[in-house]
Amino acid sequence: MINVVWFLMIAVGVIVGAFTGNLDAITDSAIGSARTAVDLSLGLIGTMALWLGIMKIAEESGLIKTIAKGLRFIMVPLFPEVPEDHPAMGAMIMNMAANILGLGNAATPLGLKAMQELQELNPHKDTASNAMCTFLAINTSSLTLIPATVIGIRAAADSANPTEIIGPVIVATLVSTTVAIISVKLLQKLPIFQIKLENIEEASN
Numbered sequence: 001m002i003n004v005v006w007f008l009m010i011a012v013g014v015i016v017g018a019f020t021g022n023l024d025a026i027t028d029s030a031i032g033s034a035r036t037a038v039d040l041s042l043g044l045i046g047t048m049a050l051w052l053g054i055m056k057i058a059e060e061s062g063l064i065k066t067i068a069k070g071l072r073f074i075m076v077p078l079f080p081e082v083p084e085d086h087p088a089m090g091a092m093i094m095n096m097a098a099n100i101l102g103l104g105n106a107a108t109p110l111g112l113k114a115m116q117e118l119q120e121l122n123p124h125k126d127t128a129s130n131a132m133c134t135f136l137a138i139n140t141s142s143l144t145l146i147p148a149t150v151i152g153i154r155a156a157a158d159s160a161n162p163t164e165i166i167g168p169v170i171v172a173t174l175v176s177t178t179v180a181i182i183s184v185k186l187l188q189k190l191p192i193f194q195i196k197l198e199n200i201e202e203a204s205n
Contacts, residue, residue, distance in 0.1 A: 040156050058097075065090075067097055078138075078181070081121065081131045088117030092135055099139065102148035111139050134184050141180035144173045
């Protein structure tokens, strides 16, 4: 679906450019944007290498496990369906730790691993469980304390103060994560979703 959306946007842009006589401007814009993308990507290499290296060191040194133990009092109430010692719990915590550090690229494989582990606990394989929905909501809202990727982008774009967004990012993501958790927990209690699960159980029997 997203490919169709992008194709339509490009097609509309080209058609409008052709009718208005601005095809040259479209070509120049496309080339300029491609050059900017390459420049930003190269500028991000150092930042991403640094933080991904720190994440790997934290994992190998046992810091992630320590963080996991410290977050159990939060994780257990959020995910009551997931056993404390299940691999899914560790994968979710590592994903959240990567997001907190603003390492979206590092968080993605950890999030996929967490979803894979949660699917093993899911009794209804064709329907997302409460734990999966809660994790997805938290992952999407993405509480961030150190937006390393965005700081890297701002630095690559020659920002005068790349780190000045840390404060607003913390406030914004704290609010978004809080709203996401409250929303998903309230939706889980709605009868329409409970009835749907009951119907699935009846159909499976």
